[in-house]
Amino acid sequence: MSxxxxxxxxxxxxxxxxxxxxxxxxxxxxxxxxxASGVGKSVLIKHLIGLLRPxxxxxxxxxxxxxxxxxxxxFSVRKKCAxxxxxxxxxxxxxxxxxxxLPLRKHKRLGAKAALKEALxxxxxxxxxxxxxAYPPELGDGMQKRVAIARALTLDPRYVLFDEPTTSLDPxxxxxxxxxxxxxxxxxxxxxxxxxxDLRSIFGIADRICMLYKGHVRMxxxxxxxxTTDDPVVQQFINGRAEGPMEV
Amino acid sequence: MNVVSATGLAVIDVTxxxxxxxxxxxxxxxxxxxxxxxxRMIVEQxxxxxxxxxxxxxxxxxxxxxILVFQSALQALRIVPDLxxxxxxxxxxxxxxxxxSIGAMMLATRVxxxxxxxxxxxxxxxxxxALRMCSADPxxxxxxxxxxxxxxxxxxxxxxxxxxAYLSGMVTAYVVFDVNFLTFANFMLxxxxxxxxxxxxxxxxxxxxxxxxxxxxxxxxxGSEGVGWATTSAVVSSSLAVIVxxxxxxxxxxxxxxx
Ligand SMILES: Nc1ncnc2c1ncn2[C@@H]1O[C@H](COP(=O)(O)OP(=O)(O)O)[C@@H](O)[C@H]1O
Ligand SMILES: [Mg+2]
Numbered sequence: 001m002s003x004x005x006x007x008x009x010x011x012x013x014x015x016x017x018x019x020x021x022x023x024x025x026x027x028x029x030x031x032x033x034x035x036a037s038g039v040g041k042s043v044l045i046k047h048l049i050g051l052l053r054p055x056x057x058x059x060x061x062x063x064x065x066x067x068x069x070x071x072x073x074x075f076s077v078r079k080k081c082a083x084x085x086x087x088x089x090x091x092x093x094x095x096x097x098x099x100x101x102l103p104l105r106k107h108k109r110l111g112a113k114a115a116l117k118e119a120l121x122x123x124x125x126x127x128x129x130x131x132x133x134a135y136p137p138e139l140g141d142g143m144q145k146r147v148a149i150a151r152a153l154t155l156d157p158r159y160v161l162f163d164e165p166t167t168s169l170d171p172x173x174x175x176x177x178x179x180x181x182x183x184x185x186x187x188x189x190x191x192x193x194x195x196x197x198d199l200r201s202i203f204g205i206a207d208r209i210c211m212l213y214k215g216h217v218r219m220x221x222x223x224x225x226x227x228t229t230d231d232p233v234v235q236q237f238i239n240g241r242a243e244g245p246m247e248v
Numbered sequence: 249m250n251v252v253s254a255t256g257l258a259v260i261d262v263t264x265x266x267x268x269x270x271x272x273x274x275x276x277x278x279x280x281x282x283x284x285x286x287x288r289m290i291v292e293q294x295x296x297x298x299x300x301x302x303x304x305x306x307x308x309x310x311x312x313x314x315i316l317v318f319q320s321a322l323q324a325l326r327i328v329p330d331l332x333x334x335x336x337x338x339x340x341x342x343x344x345x346x347x348x349s350i351g352a353m354m355l356a357t358r359v360x361x362x363x364x365x366x367x368x369x370x371x372x373x374x375x376x377x378a379l380r381m382c383s384a385d386p387x388x389x390x391x392x393x394x395x396x397x398x399x400x401x402x403x404x405x406x407x408x409x410x411x412x413a414y415l416s417g418m419v420t421a422y423v424v425f426d427v428n429f430l431t432f433a434n435f436m437l438x439x440x441x442x443x444x445x446x447x448x449x450x451x452x453x454x455x456x457x458x459x460x461x462x463x464x465x466x467x468x469x470x471g472s473e474g475v476g477w478a479t480t481s482a483v484v485s486s487s488l489a490v491i492v493x494x495x496x497x498x499x500x501x502x503x504x505x506x507x
Contacts, residue, residue, distance in 0.1 A: 012469070046377070049381065051377050051380060051381075071380075071385075075383045078380075078381050078383065079383075082381070083377075083381055085374040085377060085378060086374065087373040087374045087375075088373075089373065089374050089375050089377070089378035091375065091378075102382050102384075103381075103382045103383075106382045106383045106384055107382070107383055
């Protein structure tokens with residue numbers, strides 16, 4: 001078992017976001033986390049790489065408990081577990097190639113030349129090599145997302161977290177990103193956790209799905225389980241209905 | 249909630265803020281001594297903090313110099329009809345205290361808001377998280393360049409603030425009260441102690457403003473509204489920091505260099 005959350009609890013001040021969340025993700029799995037905006041999906045996955053610390057509970061990665069590590073100790077976790085953020089977090093003052101080269105220089109301590117050379121190869125795999133010298137603000141959202149994915153993959157991580165990778169993309173770019181995520185699981189054996197509320201991606205590429213609701217896991221299962229469930233809250237969410245029992 | 253518990257909570261909040269700010273200061277200093285320093289970033293920040301504040305500080309300190317001299321001359325005339333020492337006392341108080349402190353209060357708004365807004369929007373757009381994912385410490389990357397740039401530029405701007413306020417005061421004294429320039433330009437009362445206290449203040453304010461504002465910026469949460477809050481809080485906190493430092497440095501200065 002490669003990733004395990006156990007009784008994770010997180011509050012900001014008096015606002016409890018995660019009350020008691022637990023699930024396991026298997027090796028090579030494409031695991032989706034779904035739920036309404038603001039339930040704490042981003043908060044949840046940021047715990048795995050130490051961007052947030054839980055108030056209670058434990059988180060295991062490869063059998064090692066990571067929830068108590070120091071910021072320094074998290075550096076090695078962040079090498080094997082990359083994250084593609086919801087916002088474009090490319091640095092505007094650097095070209096695409098320099099952005100992709102940054103983790104190579106910081107984590108692997110490669111020289112500027114060697115890092116840039118490897119960055120170009122990485123950009124090639126997401127079909128962005130011709131834009132290597134462009135600055136991120138000059139590119140469209142879909143292209144920026146691809147560069148961001150290339151940056152996340154530069155260190156050959158075994159785990160990748162995607163935070164709403166297709167939100168704000170046009171349908172064609174969105175399906176391309178889906179395809180890329182699926183190929184990572186099938187061909188490279190990467191374990192991915194994808195936060196999403198894009199129904200096309202959820203039912204297109206997920207192996208298993210976990211739905212968060214009010215600080216708890218409401219349902220955990222395969223896409224088939226979700227389509228045949230009689231839980232009214234889950235039904236309302238996956239059918240995208242405005243009327244129903246779900247509180248947002 | 250009753251008054252007692254509200255006061256209690258406020259005290260806890262303030263204590264935590266002070267602790268967080270001191271911690272940020274300690275981490276910044278550690279990286280200043282040991283960390284990597286990016287020349288390009290520092291120069292860019294010097295431009296942001298320095299060049300873009302020159303006009304603002306010149307105009308505000310020009311007006312403040314006029315007001316200070318005008319009001320103190322009016323007060324003085326009520327007691328003795330002689331303004332021959334006006335320039336000398338004005339020079340002393342400006343160098344020892346008011347030039348740096350009033351100037352720093354102005355800069356706390358301009359520089360503090362800028363730093364908090366810039367860092368705060370990097371927090372809410374997850375760029376700070378992305379830096380941490382690349383094993384880059386946000387304090388080393390974002391705070392240190394601003395700190396070093398502010399130390400240099402705030403120092404220069406505050407010295408300039410004193411010069412501007414002195415000159416505008418001098419012109420006011422001549423135009424309104426007929427004190428000629430040579431009588432006004434009297435540095436008889438200014439001694440080494442005044443200069444040392446004044447320069448200490450310039451350095452302390454230059455260090456405090458970026459640290460307080462960067463701490464506020466990094467503590468931002470919750471979208472663009474959060475950035476607004478962080479910016480407001482940075483201006484309030486860095487102005488407070490300036491006043492508290494002014495008090496302590498003046499007190500110590502008075503004990504070491506009375507007069
Ligand atoms: N640093 C923070 N401080 C306070 N509240 C936060 C912070 N980060 C997130 N929250 C709150 O936690 C809740 C969950 O946020 P998030 O995980 O971003 O939702 P989503 O499921 O849409 O990704 C939101 O209500 C948000 O306001
Ligand atoms: Mg989110």
